[in-house]
Amino acid sequence: MAVTRRQKEIIDFLESFVSRNGYSPSFEEIARAMGLKSLATVHKHVTNLEKKGLLDRVHNRSRSIDILPPGTRTRSSDRLPLAGRIAAGLPVETAENSETISLRDVVGNRDVFALEVKGDSMRDEHIINGDYVLVERARTARQGEIVVALVHGSETTLKRFYSEGNMIRLQPANTEMEPIFVPAAHVAIQGRVLGVLRKYR
Template sequence: MLTRKQHELLTFIHERIRETGVSPSFDEMKEALDLRSKSGIHRLITALEERGFIRRMPHRARALEVVKLPESAAPQSTPAKRGFSPSVIQGSLSEPAPLPDNHHSVPEGGDALTLPLVGRIAAGTPIEALQDDSNHVGVPASLLGSGEHYALEVKGDSMIDAGIFDGDIVVIQRADTASSGEIVVALVDQHEATLKRLRRKGDTIALEAANPAYETRIFPSDRVKVQGKLVGLMRRY
């Protein structure tokens, strides 16, 4: 059984990862829990890790992963990412096509659903995304919110500091708008699909990598179309 502070911290980390795709900093956690020092956060994180609720990703800053939530919070939980073995699509298309219309919506009941694995998305230099929904991947319903979703295989390393690696399967909520700071599937000039953090700056949109080896790319807003927002990630072990 978790203490109140442990539960508050776990919930805060979980919600921040869902909203931004990256775990909060120690300063953000300290402020959210109204603690005076980071040592209190370190103790809470260690306790949560020992109880199997979170795990730390080695050799990376701000890299916490929520493995499970208490049963009382199960409907909003993010399940452990172990055990998923999605089929990886290889290849590319020379011309883009609209996203399929039959992306699956979240069912009202049940523990899991099947999403179309529509192709590859670049976390690096943009590439064309495959538009083939003949492959599918099973996704726990608890990983999803409302609306329509689809899955993509990540290619590249430009989002590694956000915990997104080459070969990961990202779950995308279909959307044509996104708030500044969200990680999105962006279509540039109608033919380059990429997974990046979106920043709005006046009449321009910046697509930020989460890897210092990659530069931020800035475009007039009319050249960038949002095709979805990151809501989950699955990794094969």
Template sequence: MLTRKQHELLMFINDRLQAGGVSPSFEEMKDALDLKSKSGVHRLVNALEERQFIRRLPNRARALEVLRFPETGTAAKAPRQMPVVQAANDDIVLLPLHGKIAAGMPIEAMESDRSLSVPAALLGGSGDHFALEVSGDSMIEAGILDGDYALVQKCDTARDGEIVVALVDEDEATLKYLRRDKGEIRLDPANSAYTAQRYAPNRVRVQGKLVGLLRRYN
């Protein structure tokens, strides 16, 4: 039997995994459960882990997996995972590589005549796609590392909680979680060392949403 807060946290983690394939941050858990500090979140997470409702995934920052639910004891559905693979040789497509994008403070996303070879399976469907090289560490808790290649599906809108390429003031692009909050656009990092960026809606334009990552190992 779980406490009310433990149950609320378990379901919140599962909802976020099903929606976006990544765990919520401890700050997001704190806000969702209306807790006063992240130490309370740590206690709840530890309790769920000890009782084998969740587990921490090794070698990944802030990565949780829901194992089962208290009502039935049945296993949870596997979330949609953000794929990260090494480049393969089969079914390769060439994506335009439009410079670097900040996973930190916004930097200019420069146009480029370069291209990136990408396994077609990573793109997960139809539509126009492009790639950007990640610069910075503000999305590391979502498994997005400095030097990764972000694979982006072009679009001009996205749901709350999706990771998007956001163009700020028609000048600077950044890779962040998109939130709509009190009439503002909030661009949230996935690193507790960074703070959210808030803008009036007319200052932010969605250029695409993240569909995959490509990581090369030298």
């Protein structure tokens, strides 16, 4: 999608800033770098770049501008309207809401991949066959975290992780299944589960 010269300058600055600092610049820093006196102008450019699918940001959070790499850049239609909150207890009053939400709002700029779940070993954690888990790439895990673990270099499994001396216990969330005990040297953590997606139809 075509961008203006100024928008290209902002993209180049964002990429350079994030590369140097490891986090995104504030609107004030963008304004100073671009020689702009108005933050409203910066906001306009950033919003237009977001609509073009060249960057994403988490609204109401500072330093949340993420450059989307080519190939993963999404159209604005990939964002869903956030219509409000729904009560799972007592009913609450509904109101019109102009916010939107995308997967990037959930995962931020973390390195995340999705896996389709096969089997019911984690059903008591409300992760069932056919669900999709969002997994942050990681090589380590804390006690009790739900992880994707590579066992014996050939098999992957979704379980809760527990380190017990020189053994790893991979604990299912299903009372009909036994935990898996594996020597620590034969287990490699590939990621930690951030969330679950479920399609009903």
